[in-house]
Amino acid sequence: xxxxxxxxxxxxxxxxxxxxxxxxxxxxxxxxxxxxxxxxxxxxxxxxxxxxxxxxxxxxxxxxxxxxxxxxxxxxxxxxxxxxxxxxxxxxxxxxxxxxxxxxxxxxxxxxxxxxxxxxxxxxxxxxxxxxxxxxxxxxxxxxxxxxxxxxxxxxxxxxxxxxxxxxxxxxxxxxxxx
Numbered sequence: 594x595x596x597x598x599x600x601x602x603x604x605x606x607x608x609x610x611x612x613x614x615x616x617x618x619x620x621x622x623x624x625x626x627x628x629x630x631x632x633x634x635x636x637x638x639x640x641x642x643x644x645x646x647x648x649x650x651x652x653x654x655x656x657x658x659x660x661x662x663x664x665x666x667x668x669x670x671x672x673x674x675x676x677x678x679x680x681x682x683x684x685x686x687x688x689x690x691x692x693x694x695x696x697x698x699x700x701x702x703x704x705x706x707x708x709x710x711x712x713x714x715x716x717x718x719x720x721x722x723x724x725x726x727x728x729x730x731x732x733x734x735x736x737x738x739x740x741x742x743x744x745x746x747x748x749x750x751x752x753x754x755x756x757x758x759x760x761x762x763x764x765x766x767x768x769x770x771x772x
Contacts, residue, residue: 598700598756602746603693604709635665698742700760705733707740716740718767724760731757 639661646653699706705716716735723734731753733740747753 596702596759598752598759599697600699600742600746600752600756601695601697602743604696604743605693631665631668634668635661638664696743696746698740698746700756700763702763702766705735705740705760718763721764721767724757724764726757731760733760 639657642660643653643657646656694710695708697706697708699708704718705721707714707716716733716737720736721733722736723732725732725734727741730741730743730746733742742756744753747756
């Protein structure tokens, strides 16, 4: 097995937005706060509706509950959709178009090296906190964000396995050196 493995593939603005969504999902405290805020807003709106509706208490509770649940899911759908388009718009402006663009990811004994849009980012293994096999690729959680290696960058499952095993080996070695 080689001590350096490099992959490359083309990606689009929507692929970049997908990686951003993956990174945001890792921010658990922030997501918990968003979920709670949306639930509180829906419950408050449902409570207001309960006070406004005329009729038997059971009908008012049912109507207010149905409204609260519906408003929760409606705001979730609207906000997640607007985030998706916001990420795409942001990346489109930064990249100057929809793509495709070239992404290169190299695993060496010293670092994880990513190149895209003319920029190269070198992340030492000490900054990598976790490597995860995920749907569609391999996720590298780092202190400065997420690096995602799409499965389309690998010519075969054997090449993917070699890449993953080498990356995990380098991560283990860096953890052993630092402890």
